[in-house]
Amino acid sequence: MATVAAKPPAPPGAGDVFEVELSEAGSPDLGSRSSGSGSGGSGRSAAEYSGWVYHLGVNSIGHEYCHLRFLVIRGRTVAMYKRDPHNHPGLEPIRKGAVGHTLMVEELGRRRVNHGDVYVLRLCNRLDQTKKGEIACATPGEARKWIEAFEQAKQQADHDLMRGVSWNRLQNENEINLDGHRPRVRRYAQGLGKLVRIGKGPEMLLRQSSDLRNQERVNTNFGGDTGDAFEAHEWRYVRTFNGIRIFEDIANPKGGKGILLKSVGVVGANPDTVFEVVLNLDKHKRYEWDMLTADLELVETIDGYCDVVYGTYEPKYLNWWKEKKDFVFSRQWFRGQDGAYTILQSPIGHNKRPPKHGCKRTKINPSTWEIRRLNTSGSSPKCVVTLMLEISPSFWGRWKRRHSSNFDKSIPFALLSQVAGLREYFAANPALTSDLPSTVVKSKASEPLIIQSELEDSEPGDEFYDALARGESFEDEDSDDDDDDDDDDDATTPKAGKVKLKNVSWAIAGLALKKTKALVETSELVTDSSPVTVDPSHFHGTLRRAKSENDPNSWSAPGGGKFMIRGKTYLTDYTKVVGGDPLLKLIAVDWFKVDERFDSVALHPKSLVQSEAAKKIPFILVINLQVPAKPNYNLVMYYAAERPVNKDSLLGRFIDGTDAFRDARFKLIPSIVEGYWMVKRAVGTKACLLGKAVTCNYLRQDNFLEIDVDIGSSSVARSIIGLVLGYVTSIVVDLAILIEAKEEKELPEYILGTVRLNRVNPDSAVSI
Numbered sequence: 001m002a003t004v005a006a007k008p009p010a011p012p013g014a015g016d017v018f019e020v021e022l023s024e025a026g027s028p029d030l031g032s033r034s035s036g037s038g039s040g041g042s043g044r045s046a047a048e049y050s051g052w053v054y055h056l057g058v059n060s061i062g063h064e065y066c067h068l069r070f071l072v073i074r075g076r077t078v079a080m081y082k083r084d085p086h087n088h089p090g091l092e093p094i095r096k097g098a099v100g101h102t103l104m105v106e107e108l109g110r111r112r113v114n115h116g117d118v119y120v121l122r123l124c125n126r127l128d129q130t131k132k133g134e135i136a137c138a139t140p141g142e143a144r145k146w147i148e149a150f151e152q153a154k155q156q157a158d159h160d161l162m163r164g165v166s167w168n169r170l171q172n173e174n175e176i177n178l179d180g181h182r183p184r185v186r187r188y189a190q191g192l193g194k195l196v197r198i199g200k201g202p203e204m205l206l207r208q209s210s211d212l213r214n215q216e217r218v219n220t221n222f223g224g225d226t227g228d229a230f231e232a233h234e235w236r237y238v239r240t241f242n243g244i245r246i247f248e249d250i251a252n253p254k255g256g257k258g259i260l261l262k263s264v265g266v267v268g269a270n271p272d273t274v275f276e277v278v279l280n281l282d283k284h285k286r287y288e289w290d291m292l293t294a295d296l297e298l299v300e301t302i303d304g305y306c307d308v309v310y311g312t313y314e315p316k317y318l319n320w321w322k323e324k325k326d327f328v329f330s331r332q333w334f335r336g337q338d339g340a341y342t343i344l345q346s347p348i349g350h351n352k353r354p355p356k357h358g359c360k361r362t363k364i365n366p367s368t369w370e371i372r373r374l375n376t377s378g379s380s381p382k383c384v385v386t387l388m389l390e391i392s393p394s395f396w397g398r399w400k401r402r403h404s405s406n407f408d409k410s411i412p413f414a415l416l417s418q419v420a421g422l423r424e425y426f427a428a429n430p431a432l433t434s435d436l437p438s439t440v441v442k443s444k445a446s447e448p449l450i451i452q453s454e455l456e457d458s459e460p461g462d463e464f465y466d467a468l469a470r471g472e473s474f475e476d477e478d479s480d481d482d483d484d485d486d487d488d489d490d491a492t493t494p495k496a497g498k499v500k501l502k503n504v505s506w507a508i509a510g511l512a513l514k515k516t517k518a519l520v521e522t523s524e525l526v527t528d529s530s531p532v533t534v535d536p537s538h539f540h541g542t543l544r545r546a547k548s549e550n551d552p553n554s555w556s557a558p559g560g561g562k563f564m565i566r567g568k569t570y571l572t573d574y575t576k577v578v579g580g581d582p583l584l585k586l587i588a589v590d591w592f593k594v595d596e597r598f599d600s601v602a603l604h605p606k607s608l609v610q611s612e613a614a615k616k617i618p619f620i621l622v623i624n625l626q627v628p629a630k631p632n633y634n635l636v637m638y639y640a641a642e643r644p645v646n647k648d649s650l651l652g653r654f655i656d657g658t659d660a661f662r663d664a665r666f667k668l669i670p671s672i673v674e675g676y677w678m679v680k681r682a683v684g685t686k687a688c689l690l691g692k693a694v695t696c697n698y699l700r701q702d703n704f705l706e707i708d709v710d711i712g713s714s715s716v717a718r719s720i721i722g723l724v725l726g727y728v729t730s731i732v733v734d735l736a737i738l739i740e741a742k743e744e745k746e747l748p749e750y751i752l753g754t755v756r757l758n759r760v761n762p763d764s765a766v767s768i
Contacts, residue, residue, distance in 0.1 A: 047074075047075075047149075047152055048072065048073065048074040049071075049072070049073040049074075049145075049146070049149035049152070050070065050071065050072040050073070050086075051070070051071065051142075051146075052068060052069070052070055052071075052084075053068075053069055053070075053071050053135040053136065053137060053146070054066050054067065054068060054069070054113070054118055054135065054136040054137070055067045055068075055069045055080070055133075055134075055135055055178065056113065056120065056133075056134040056135065056136055057133060057134060057178065057179055058179075066113050066114055066136070069081065069082065069094075069135075070082070070083060070084050070085065071135070071146075072085065072093075073099075073149045073150065073152075073153050075153065075156050076098050076099045076153045076154075076156040076157045076160065077096070077097075077098050077099075077153075078096065078097055078098065078099060078153070079093035079095070079096040080093055080094055080095040080096070080178075081093050081094065082094060095178070098157070099150060099153035099154055099156075099157055100125075100154075100157060101154065101157055101158065101659075102125050102126040102127045102128075103123065103124075103125065103126070103150065103153075103154060104122075104123070104124050104125070104126045104695065104713070105121055105122070105123055105146075105147050105150045105151075106121065106122045106124075106713065106714060106715060107119070107120075107121060107140075107143060107144075107147070107304075107714065107715060107716055108120040108121065108122055108134070108304045108715055109303060109304015109305040109715055109716070110279075110304050110305070110333075111136070111304055112301075113136065117276075117279075118136035118137065118138065119136060119137050119138070119139060119140050119142070119143040119304075120134055120135070120136045120143075120304065121134065121135050121136070121137070121143055121146060121147065122134050123135070123150070123178060126695075131179070132178070132179055133178020133179040134178065134179075135178070139272040139275075139276065140272070140275070140335040140341075141271070141272045141335070141339060142272075144335065144337070144339070147692075151692060154660065155660050155664075158658055158659070158660040227564075227684065227685030227686055228563060228564045228565070228576070228669045228685055228686060228687040229562055229563050229564070229669055229670070229671030229685035229734070229736070230562050230671070230685075231671070231680070231685060233249050233251055233260070234249065234250050234251040235247040235248070235249055235250075235262065236248050236249075236250045241263075241413075241416070241417065241420065242417070242420040242424075243265065243420065243423070244263050244264065244265040244416075244417070244419050244420040244423070245263065245264050245265070246261060246262070246263050246416055247261065247262050247263075247264065248260070248261055248396075249261070249262075258390045258391050258392050258393050258396075259390070259391050259392075259393050259396045260388060260389070260390055260391075260677055261388070261389055261390075261391055261396075261412065261416065262386055262387060262388040262389070262416075263386070263387050263416040263417070263418075263419045263420075264384065264385070264386050264419070265384075265385055265419040265420060265422075265423050266374060266382055266383070266384055266385075266423070267382065267383055267384075267385045267419075267422050267423050267426055268380060268381070268382055268423070268426050268427060268433045269381055269382075269383065269426045269432060269433045270373065270381040270383060271339060271340065271341055271371045271372060271373050271383045273426075273432055273433070274341075274371050274383055274385060274422065274426075275333075275335075275341045275343075275371055277289075277422065277425070277432075278343060278369055278371070278422075279331070279333065279343070281296045281297070281298060281309065283295050283296070288421075288425050288428075289418065289421035289422050289424065289425035290418055290421055291313075291414055291417065291418075291421065292313050292364075292411065292414040292415060292418070293311050293313070293364070293415075293418075294311075294313070295311050295312050295313065296309045296310070296311045297309060297310045297311070299328065299350055299352055299353050300350070300352065302330075303715060303719065304715060305332060305333055305334065305715060305716060305719045306330060306331065306332045306333075306719060307330070307331055308328065308329075308330050308331075308348065308350055309328070309329060309330075309331060310326065310327070310328050310350075310353045311326065311327055311328075311329075312324060312325065312326040312327075312356070312359060313325055313326075313327075323359070323360045324358060324359045324360070325359060325360055325361075325362045326355060326356050326359040326360075326361055326362070327347065327361065327362050327363060327364045328347070328348055328349060328350050328353050329345050329346055329347045329348060329364050330344075330345070330346050330348050331343060331344070331345050332344040332346075332682070332719060332723065334682065334716055334719070334720065335716075336684070336686060337686075337688065337689070337692065337693065338372075338686065339372075339373055340370065340371060340372040340373070341369070341370070341371040341372075342368060342369070342370055342681060342682065342684070343368065343369035343371075344368050344678055344681065344682055344723075345364065345366065345367045345368070345369075346366050346678065347363035347364050347365075347366065362411075364411065364415070365389045365390055365391060365411060365412050365415060366389065366390045366678055367387060367388060367389035367390070367415055368387070368388045368389075368678060368681045369385070369386070369387055370384075370385070370386040370387075370388070370681070371383055371384075371385050371386075372384050372386075380433065381433065385419050385422060385423075386419075387415065387416060387418055387419050388677075388681065389412055389415055389416065390677065391412045395410075523646065523649055524583060524645065524646055524649040524650065524651045524652075524750070525583075525641060525642075525643040525644065525645060525646060525649075526643050526644045526645070526646050527643065529618075529643055529644055531642040531643050532616060532617060532618060532642050532643070533642070534585050534587060534617060534640045534642050536585065536586070536587045536588065538613050539587040539588040539608055539611075539613065539614070539638070540588060540608075541588035541589045541590040541591075541608065541636070541638070542589075542590045542591050542592065542765075542766040543555055543589040543590060543591040543760070543764070545589075546756075546758055550758075551758060552729075552758055552759040552761070553758070553759060553760055553761045553764055554758050555586075555589040555755055555756060555757055555758065556755075556756045556758065557582070557585070557586040557753075557754060557755060557756070558734055558754050558755075558756045559579075559580075559581055559582070559754070560578075560579030560580050560581060560582055560736060560751040560754060561578055561579065561580075562579075562671060562734060563578075563579040563669050563671070563734075563736045563751060563754075564576040564577065564578065564579065565577060565578075565579045565738060565748070565749040565750070565751065566740075566741055566747060566748060566749040567747065567748050567749075568747050568748045569747075570741070570747055570748070570749075571743075571744055571747065577748065579736065579749075579750075579751045580750065580751065581751075582639075582736075582751045582752060582753045582754050583641070583651070583750055583751065583752055583753070584621055584639035584640060584641055584752050584753045585639065585640050585641075585642070585753075586637060586638070586639055586753055586754070586755055587608075587638050587639070587640050588608055588637075588638045589635070589636065589637050589638070589755065589757075590608070590634070590635070590636035590638075590766075591633070591634075591635060591636075591760065591764065591765045591766065592633065592634040592636065592765055592766055592767070592768050593631045593632065593633050593634075593762070593765035593766070593767055593768075594631060594632050594633075594634060594767070594768060595631055595632065596632065597626050597632060597710065597712070598624075598626065598632070598634050598768065599624070599626075599697060599699075599708045600699050600706065600708070601622060601624050601634065601636050601706065601708075602620075602622050602699065602701070602704050602706045603699070603701075604768070608638055609622060609638070609704050609706075614638075614640075614703075615702075615703065617640045617641070617642075617703060618641050618642070618643055618644040618645070618703060619640070619641040619644065619645050619655070619703055619704065619705075620638055620639065620640050620641075620703060620704040620705075621638075621639040621640075621641075621704070621705055621707075621737075621752065621753065622636065622637070622638055622639075622704055622705070622706040622707065623636070623637045623639070623707050623709070623737060623753075624636045624706060624707065624708045624709065625637075625709050625711065626708060626709060626710050626711055626712065627711055627712075627721055627725070628711060628712030628718055628721065629721075629722075629725055629762075632712075633762065633765055635757075637753070637755050639737075639752065639753040650665075650739055650741065650746045651739060651752070654666075654739050655700065655705050656700065659696075659698055662691060662696070662698055662707075663689070663690075663691025663692065663696060664689065664691060664692075664740075665689075665691075665739045665740045665742075666689065666690050666691050666696060666707065666737075666739065666740075667687050667688065667689055667690065667737070667738050667739065667740045668687070668688055668690050668735060668736070668737055668738075669685070669686075669687045669688075669735070669736040669738070670683050670684070670685065670688075670733065670734070670735055671685050671733065671734045671735075671736075672731055672732070672733050672734075673732040673733065673734055673756070674730075674731065674732040675727055675730060675731035675732065675733070676727050676730070676731075678723075679723060679724055679727050679731065682720050682723050682724070683720065683724065683733075687738075687740075689740065690709055693714055693716075693717060694709060694710055694711055694713045694714045694717050695710040695713035695714075696708065696709055696710070697710070725762070728759075728760055728761075728762065729759050729760070729761055729762075730759060731757075731759065731760075732756065732757070732758050732759060733756070733757050734754065734755070734756050735754065735755050735756075735757075736751050736753075736754045737751070737752045737753050737754070738750065738751050738752050739752065
C-alpha cells in the first residue's frame with residue numbers, strides 16, 4: 001500500500017480555481033451551511049474567498065493523505081466541501097469553523113506529493129500548537145492569495161471584537177483545526193477493502209497551474225519594479241542575441257568576485273508558469289529550451305525553498321571541450337509579496353554526488369533568475385525574465401578586447417541564452433501561455449467591480465521593465481471522515497468573471513520635492529510643547545556607534561535620501577518621492593545572543609528603556625528583530641521622539657491601535673549598500689509589510705512601544721536570513737522603518753527611522 005494515498009482524479013481546472021465574491025451580510029449562505037456573514041448582521045460587506053485546495057494530513061491509522069477540497073472563507077467563517085457548493089446547492093460542509101486572533105498561517109514552500117509539486121500552507125493556533133493542519137496549492141501565487149484571505153478573516157475577527165458584536169457567539173465558536181479526527185476503528189475494520197484501494201489511485205497528483213490574469217490586483221507590500229531603495233548597479237547594453245539584450249554592470253560594486261552580466265527578455269506567459277518551467281526537472285521539457293542544464297537530477301531537498309541538483313552536459317553543443325562535464329549546484333527560491341520570483345543558483349559540492357566516471361567536474365557560474373509580471377494593455381500575459389550571472393573579469397576582458405567568438409561557446413553564454421530559449425518555448429506552446437483568471441471578483445448581482453483590500457492597495461507594476469537602478473476546530477458535519485478516499489468527480493470549475501482595474505503607470509519621481517522634517521513633526525508630534533533634548537551620547541547599547549564610515553561591527557543613522565516613499569499624489573498617480581530626514585532619532589542599538597527567542601526587551605531591568613534618562617523621553621519606539629540561528633540573535637533598535645506624539649496622527653493611531661492595524665501598516669525597506677551580489681538579489685530593495693510577512697508582537701506601556709519581529713515565524717524569511725548570516729561580516733545594510741499611508745490625509749509618507757549596520761560580527765553579540 002502506498003504511504004501517501006493518491007487523491008481522486010481532479011476535475012478539469014480544479015487546481016486553479018480561486019474565487020473572491022463580495023456579498024452583502026445577511027444574504028443566503030453558500031449551500032445550506034457553508035458560511036455565515038462576517039459582519040454579525042451589521043450590513044457591512046463581507047468578502048468571500050473560495051476555491052480548490054489540497055488538504056494534507058495523516059489519518060487516524062497513520063497514513064498520509066492528499067484530498068482535493070473546496071474551501072470557502074466568508075467573513076471570518078470557514079467551510080470545507082468535497083464538491084463546489086456553487087454547483088451543488090444544499091451541500092453540507094465536511095468541516096467548518098471560524099478564524100480567531102491566534103491563527104497563524106505559514107508558508108512551508110514547495111513539497112513533492114504523489115510525484116507532483118505543490119506549495120504548502122500550515123494553519124495553526126499560536127497558543128496551542130497541537131491545533132494545526134495543512135493545505136496545498138498549485139502555485140506560490142495561489143498560496144499567497146489564500147494567506148491574504150485568512151488575513152482578511154483575522155481582520156474581520158478583530159473588527160467584530162472591537163465592536164463587541166455577539167460576544168457570546170464569538171466565544172463559543174470553534175477555532176480552525178484541520179487535523180482533527182474522530183475515532184473510527186469500527187469503520188476501518190469493516191471497510192478494509194476500501195482502505196486498500198486507496199493506494200491504487202492515480203500515481204501523479206493531477207493539477208493545473210494557477211494562471212494569474214494580467215489584470216489581477218497587484219500587492220503593494222512591495223513597490224514597483226525598480227525597488228524602494230537606490231542600488232549601485234549601472235547596467236550598460238553590450239549586445240543582442242536572438243532578440244535578448246545582454247547587459248554588463250559597469251559599476252562593478254564592491255563585494256563581488258567578478259563582473260556581473262544579465263540577459264533580459266519578455267516572455268509571453270505569467271510569472272507562475274515561467275517559475276514552474278524553470279524549476280521543473282523533467283528533462284524532456286527542459287530539452288526544448290535549455291541547452292546546458294537540461295539533464296538535472298534531484299540530489300537533496302533542503303526545505304520548501306531550497307534543493308540541490310546534479311547535472312551533466314555534452315560539450316559538443318558548445319564545441320569547446322572534448323570531455324563530458326558534470327556539475328552540482330543549489331537552488332534557492334523566493335516569491336515576493338508583489339508576485340515576482342527570485343531563484344538563486346550557486347555551485348556547491350555534495351558528498352552524495354562525487355565526479356561521475358567519464359565526466360570532468362566543473363562549476364556552473366553563480367546566477368539568479370528574476371521573473372516579474374509586465375503590465376500591458378493586451379489580454380495576453382507577459383513577464384520580464386532576467387538572468388544575472390557572475391563571470392571572470394579576465395575572461396570577460398579578453399572577449400571585449402578581442403571580440404573573440406569563443407564567448408559564444410562558453411558556459412556563461414549558454415546560461416544567458418536560456419532566456420531566449422524560454423521565450424521561444426512559450427511561443428511554440430500557446431497552451432502554456434493562457435492566462436485564465438484565477439481571481440474572480442463579483443458583486444451579489446454579478447456586476448464587475450473592484451475589491452479594495454484593507455490590507456493592501458492596487459498598485460500596478462513598473463512598465464519600464466529595464467529600469468537602471470542607481471546606486472478553529474472544524475466540526476465534521478458529514479458521515480465521511482476527511483481522510484477517506486472520496487469521489488470528487490462531480491466537482492467543477494467555477495465560471496470566470498472579470499476584474500476592472502485602473503491602468504495607471506507607476507513611476508518614480510526623480511526630481512520630486514523632498515519633504516522636510518519640520519513639516520512631518522507638525523502633524524505627527526505635538527509642536528506646542530517644549531522639545532526634550534535627546535543626546536545619543538547619553539545612551540549606550542551593546543553595539544557601538546560608528547566612528548567613521550568604514551568602521552566595522554558598528555551602527556550609524558543615515559538619512560532617508562536613499563529610500564523611495566509614497567508622495568502626496570500617490571493615490572492618483574502612484575508617484576513615489578525621495579524620503580526626507582527620519583522623524584525619530586536613533587539613540588542606541590543592542591546586539592544580543594540568546595538560547596530562546598527573547599521578547600519584551602524593554603521590560604528587562606537592565607534595558608535602556610528602564611533608565612532614568614529614557615523615562616524623560618516623550619516616546620521611544622523599540623524594534624526587536626529576532627534572528628533565528630544557533631544561537632538566536634536579537635538586534636534591538638531604539639528610536640526616540642523629542643516631543644509627545646499627536647494621538648490623532650497616523651503615528652498616534654499606530655501606537656495605540658489594534659494589532660491588526662499595526663500589522664497592516666508597519667513597513668520596512670532594506671538595502672544592502674555593500675555585499676555579495678547574490679545576497680543583494682535575495683534581500684532586494686522592496687518595501688515589505690512585516691506584519692504580513694512574519695509574526696509581529698506588540699508591547700505598549702508607559703512611554704514606549706516595542707515591536708518584536710519574529711523572523712523565524714516564516715520559512716521564507718528563515719531561508720533569506722540564513723543566506724545573509726553567511727556573509728554578515730562583509731555586509732553593509734541600511735534599513736528604513738515607516739508606517740504605510742493608505743488614505744489621502746496620511747500622505748505624503750515619512751520615514752520613522754533608519755539604521756546602517758556595518759559588517760556586524762555575530763561573535764560580538766552579548767549573552768543575556
